[in-house]
Amino acid sequence: MADVTTHVDEVRTRRVTNAALGIRRSILQMAEVQGQGYVGQGLAVADVLAVLYFDRLRYRAEDPEWEDRDRLLLSIGHYALALYAALGEAGVLDKSELPTYGADDSRLPMSGMSTYTPGMEISGGSLGHGLGIGVGMALGLRHQGRNAHVYDYLSDGELDEGATWEAAMAAAHHRLGGLTAIVDVNALQADGPTANVLKTESVTEKWRAFGWAAHRVDGNDVPALLAAFDAAQREDEHTPRAIVCDTLVGRGIELLENREKAHFMRIDDDEWATCRTQLEERYAR
Amino acid sequence: MSDAKAKRATTSAMIASIADADQRRSAAPFGHALVALAEERSEVVGLSADLSKYTDMHVFAEAHPERFFQMGMAEQALFGAAAGMAEVGLVPFASTYSVFATRRAYDFLCLDSAEPGLNVNVVAALPGLTTGYGPSHQATEDVAILRGMPNLTIVDPCDAIDIAQAVPALADVPGPTYMRLLRGNVPVVLDEYDYRFALGAAAELRSGRDVILISSGLMTMRALEAAQRLAEDRVDAGVLHVATLKPLDLDTIGRLARGDRLVVTLENHTVIGGLGESIAAGLAFAGEPRNIVPIALPDEFLAAGALPTLHDRYGLSTDRVVERVKQALAA
Ligand SMILES: Cc1ncc(C[n+]2csc(CCOP(=O)(O)OP(=O)(O)O)c2C)c(N)n1
Numbered sequence: 087m088a089d090v091t092t093h094v095d096e097v098r099t100r101r102v103t104n105a106a107l108g109i110r111r112s113i114l115q116m117a118e119v120q121g122q123g124y125v126g127q128g129l130a131v132a133d134v135l136a137v138l139y140f141d142r143l144r145y146r147a148e149d150p151e152w153e154d155r156d157r158l159l160l161s162i163g164h165y166a167l168a169l170y171a172a173l174g175e176a177g178v179l180d181k182s183e184l185p186t187y188g189a190d191d192s193r194l195p196m197s198g199m200s201t202y203t204p205g206m207e208i209s210g211g212s213l214g215h216g217l218g219i220g221v222g223m224a225l226g227l228r229h230q231g232r233n234a235h236v237y238d239y240l241s242d243g244e245l246d247e248g249a250t251w252e253a254a255m256a257a258a259h260h261r262l263g264g265l266t267a268i269v270d271v272n273a274l275q276a277d278g279p280t281a282n283v284l285k286t287e288s289v290t291e292k293w294r295a296f297g298w299a300a301h302r303v304d305g306n307d308v309p310a311l312l313a314a315f316d317a318a319q320r321e322d323e324h325t326p327r328a329i330v331c332d333t334l335v336g337r338g339i340e341l342l343e344n345r346e347k348a349h350f351m352r353i354d355d356d357e358w359a360t361c362r363t364q365l366e367e368r369y370a371r
Numbered sequence: 372m373s374d375a376k377a378k379r380a381t382t383s384a385m386i387a388s389i390a391d392a393d394q395r396r397s398a399a400p401f402g403h404a405l406v407a408l409a410e411e412r413s414e415v416v417g418l419s420a421d422l423s424k425y426t427d428m429h430v431f432a433e434a435h436p437e438r439f440f441q442m443g444m445a446e447q448a449l450f451g452a453a454a455g456m457a458e459v460g461l462v463p464f465a466s467t468y469s470v471f472a473t474r475r476a477y478d479f480l481c482l483d484s485a486e487p488g489l490n491v492n493v494v495a496a497l498p499g500l501t502t503g504y505g506p507s508h509q510a511t512e513d514v515a516i517l518r519g520m521p522n523l524t525i526v527d528p529c530d531a532i533d534i535a536q537a538v539p540a541l542a543d544v545p546g547p548t549y550m551r552l553l554r555g556n557v558p559v560v561l562d563e564y565d566y567r568f569a570l571g572a573a574a575e576l577r578s579g580r581d582v583i584l585i586s587s588g589l590m591t592m593r594a595l596e597a598a599q600r601l602a603e604d605r606v607d608a609g610v611l612h613v614a615t616l617k618p619l620d621l622d623t624i625g626r627l628a629r630g631d632r633l634v635v636t637l638e639n640h641t642v643i644g645g646l647g648e649s650i651a652a653g654l655a656f657a658g659e660p661r662n663i664v665p666i667a668l669p670d671e672f673l674a675a676g677a678l679p680t681l682h683d684r685y686g687l688s689t690d691r692v693v694e695r696v697k698q699a700l701a702a
């Protein structure tokens with residue numbers, strides 16, 4: 087039995103890790119077309135997105151509007167680049183469309199818009215909206231007797247917004263076990279390190295105090311992520327869950343991992359080739 | 372990517388410049404003006420909601436770290452705190468993007484500052500269509516949202532000079548103010564004209580017999596360019612710059628709108644509830660109704676895309692302004 091479990095875990099880990107590499111490749115490709123984009127953040131969340139699309143979410147690639155699908159809300163609309171890469175990997179988007187990212191009349195605008203892109207559940211860009219919408223979706227799906235799960239993907243910066251905590255309280259009050267908040271803690275926001283902008287720690291304790299079952303995990307460690315999502319799933323069915331993921335900006339590319347952290351990460355024209363090479367080298371190990 | 376370079380021209384990135392390539396510019400005029408004001412007035416303080424770097428407030432924060440207060444990405448708390456500081460006698464300048472100042476935090480400006488008439492100065496970057504980042508960041512209706520707020524002064528400066536001169540004037544207003552900020556490398560235009568910012572006063576920058584272009588904000592820049600181009604076609608167009616949207620200088624506007632010149636309003640804002648409607652209603656209410664050609668953004672959520680593409684598509688580019696004026700003259 088133990089051997090079977092280990093084998094299953096290895097298969098899951100391999101599948102997710104391969105998908106994460108594909109996501110990172112697409113992120114680089116799209117960002118290079120524009121010469122910019124939220125590359126650092128995208129690379130940081132590639133592993134979590136791979137877990138979601140290749141281990142967690144129930145969806146139909148050919149029918150993104152399938153009404154019993156699990157919902158992934160990208161509250162962090164500026165991370166759209168990363169989600170497009172994941173949707174490409176998952177087959178919801180055709181990968182050939184990805185290079186239109188950010189171009190006039192593209193279906194892939196720089197900031198996530200539900201009206202533009204299949205698989206983009208909400209229009210983001212204004213931060214702090216996702217969790218409230220997630221509460222409504224989870225309430226609505228439960229009311230309709232459907233057991234689709236709702237995941238809201240938010241950032242540490244969004245913990246500054248009062249609306250996030252209003253929704254968190256509502257979720258606990260309404261006993262929304264069908265709702266999971268994934269919190270990307272990259273310790274960074276627009277004006278600098280989160281610790282200098284507005285102290286948000288201790289993040290896990292805050293979610294617990296609001297009545298959520300909270301787990302904290304290294305968001306770039308695939309086996310640990312799988313275990314955390316599994317553990318969250320085993321929580322009490324009436325308790326909303328938070329999975330706090332610590333991520334490394336620029337993850338997977340040494341040059342970017344070691345660059346001074348900035349909300350807009352600068353990548354010079356002659357650095358893209360190095361980025362590509364370093365990414366392949368990392369995964370070849 | 373072999374075609375990477377070719378595609379870059381169409382970026383919808385948030386950081387877009389409204390300056391033309393050949394235009395003179397000045398860096399962070401708001402930040403520098405606030406630093407200058409702070410040397411004179413010790414009660415001036417700055418606040419931001421995780422956007423100091425993107426609203427030129429960082430210049431002030433670096434010059435006066437002990438007078439800058441970072442509120443985190445919490446716009447409601449930003450305006451609440453600014454009101455509190457004004458209550459105890461300070462003169463706060465609070466910065467964020469226009470969309471968040473208006474859509475998210477309205478109530479906290481209205482009740483906390485406007486009703487008690489506190490000296491809270493909101494500095495709002497990315498007004499109207501000044502980013503290609505899509506509806507979440509395009510504050511196309513910020514003036515429409517705010518015009519109905521009693522006690523609030525609203526200014527829409529045209530260039531770096533206008534901004535620099537507006538800052539001390541806004542601090543002098545006893546009640547709350549809202550400035551539509553142009554940030555980063557801001558065009559310098561008005562020094563070629565005999566102009567000084569005066570709160571509440573519209574300024575005739577150029578006179579013209581055939582057309583009067585009444586504009587605010589960056590559209591005054593476009594109006595001046597359009598007037599020059601129209602002159603090449605022997606159309607004599609004047610330009611009236613309305614830097615203060617509320618209170619509106621209806622005396623000057625009414626005087627210049629009289630007669631048989633074509634009246635055109637130009638604003639970087641939806642056609643609903645901004646400069647054009649304010650003027651139309653103001654003149655009609657005063658018993659002097661006028662036909663007006665409104666150049667403004669449509670009543671729509673606008674597209675994401677490159678800013679020059681969008682200004683052209685939605686009628687704010689100089690080319691489109693010239694076209695529209697000529698059409699109206701021909702009609
Ligand atoms: C309501 C709102 N306020 C301000 C902004 C401007 N803004 C865009 S990203 C950002 C930083 C937010 O923190 P986080 O998502 O943690 O940033 P990152 O990790 O990507 O640096 C800010 C303030 C916004 N998009 N929405």
Ligand SMILES: [Mg+2]
Nearest residue numbers: 241242243274
């Ligand atoms: Mg962050």
